[in-house]
Amino acid sequence: MLKKRWLMMLVLIISLSTGCDKQFYTIHQDHSKVETFSQQPKKEVINKENSKKDTTIREKSVKKEIKEVTIAAVGDIIFHKWQLWRGYDAATDSFDFTDTFQYIQKYLHEADYVIGNLETTLAGKDNGRILRPENAYKGYVGFPCFNTPEILAKNMKDAGFDMVSTANNHALDSHPEGAIQTLDYLDEQGIDHVGTYRSQEEADTLFRKTINGIDFAFLSYTYGTNGFEVPADQPYLINTLDMYNEVKIQAMLDKVREARESGTDFVIVSIHFGNEYFNYPNVHQKNLADRLFEAGADVILGSHPHVLQPFEIRDIVNDDGDTRKGLVIYSLGNFISSQRYTKPYPSQTDIGVIFEMTFKKIEHHKPQFTGISFMPTCTFRDPEKLTILPVDEVLNHVSDFDIELGDYSRGRLTFTQDYAYQHLLSYTTASYNYKDYRYSIAFH
Structure with missing residues (x-):
């Protein structure tokens, strides 16, 4: 009993003599030995563990996966009679439009995904709607109701196109059957499409595409269809606003909200609107842009003014x-x-642009729309071909191109070089960089 009391007093003395460090003891059952340990070593262990965790976190942050995507968009793709006869080979009784894209396809292939507005139908030979017989050629037709040889789908795929918007005022030029046949030819070449549909199920299904690990939703709408009515039994055929009918506008906005709420990273809307040959947007365009952004759109790609x-x-x-x-x-x-x-x-209808958008997604961070760049283009024609030129490159290295620039063509290229970038930048004061024939703006 005295031995036990002596042992307890010894524990108390040791405890008081340790200052602020708390001591803990273990007494063996045979009372033969007392072991002590303090909380301080435990703190050091915790700190070491935290240090290891911090190091691991730092290592992980260095190794965080960074995903980037460049999407390129271009405007109206239209084929008039003059393009049809240039693309025809009498020896084989066939068409080919490869040279249409030969000088710009290297830039399209640099992008991860390329979008265009297909403002014609691919309905098949003799399946077009011929309103002006003088514009028909070898079973196909140009203005005002376009039906282009189906080889165009292959030519576009080879040039680098990945998707086309098919909702525009010429979508029904070759009757409803032609609109559906267009989708079939696009599918054969592996070109994605939005805006026209074969069924209600297709129309209701949100088109999403994962590109380099970043998820995008794409939608497409047109202000109207040149007076060609959508069949009552095929209301799904085309996304039309019926000349800005408010019910149709609300349906479009609801679809954009659905896309935003679907968990996709970005929502891109192609919309065919505005006045033809007007250099600036009208009130409908500005109003719809505001409402589309509010509904959840990140990017709005406009077409129709030419x-x-x-x-x-x-x-x-x-x-x-x-x-x-x-x-x-x-x-x-x-x-x-x-x-x-x-x-x-006097409209600048031969001037276009390759418009690029860059997106980034860093692991554990929200995806970001990081910048844009654009390259002015211009249509060139001679007796043999009608093709798209990268303006600045041609003016700097014309000898690299298999073309002869006359006074008119050189004048148009020189005008485009000054006009295009200044006009496109009319609504922004953001600074830009110029490199590799592109004007670029980085978002901060």
Whole structure:
């Protein structure tokens, strides 16, 4: 008993003599030995563990996966009679439009995904709607109801196109059957499409595409269909706003909200709107852009005016108070057509652009829309071909191109070089860099 009391007193003395460090003891059952340990070593162990965790976190942050995507967009792709006869080979009784894209395809192939506005139908030979027989050629037809040889789908795929918007005012040029046949030819070449559909199920299904690990939703709409009515038993055939009918606009906005809420990283909307040959957007375009951004769009790609219209960079406030970058280009202009500037018709219909958008996604961070760049293009024609030229490259290295620039063509290229970038930048004061024939703006 005395031995036990002596042992307890010894424990108390040791405890008081340790200062602020708390001591813990183990007494063996036979009372033969007392072991002590303090909390301090435990703290050191914890710190070491935290240090290891911090190091691991730092190592992980260095190794965080960074995903990047460049999407290129171009404007209206239209084939008039003058392009049809240039693309025809009498020896084989066939068409080919490879040379349409030969000088710009290297730039399209640099992008991860390329979008265009297919403003014609691919309905098959003799399946077009011929309103002006003088514009028909070898079973196909140009203006005003376009039906282009189906080889165009292959030529576009080879040139680098990945997707086309098919909702535009010429979508029903070759009857409803032609609109569906167009989709079949696109599918044969592996070209994605949005805006026209074969069934209600197709129309209801949100088109999403994962590119380099970043998820995008794509939608497409048109203001109308040139008076050609959508069949009552095929209401799904085309996404039309019926000349800005408010019910149709609300349905479009609801679909954009659905896309935003689907968990996709970015929502891109192609919309066919505005006035033909107007250099600046009208009230409908501006109003719809505002409403589309509010509904959840990140990018709005405009078409229909056949001339370039400026772009705007927006800071959009989300419902949670965060902001995101938004972009609207009101019109991408013509990418390829037979239209050109003349004194009687002084519209810049031969000027287009390859418009690139960059997106980034860093692991454990919100995806970001990080910047844009654009390259002016111009349509060139001679007796043999009608093709798209990268303006700045041609003016700097014309000897590298198998073309002869006359006074008219050189004048158009020189004009485009000055006009295109200044006009596109009309609505922004952001600074830009010029490199590799591109004008680039980085978002901060």
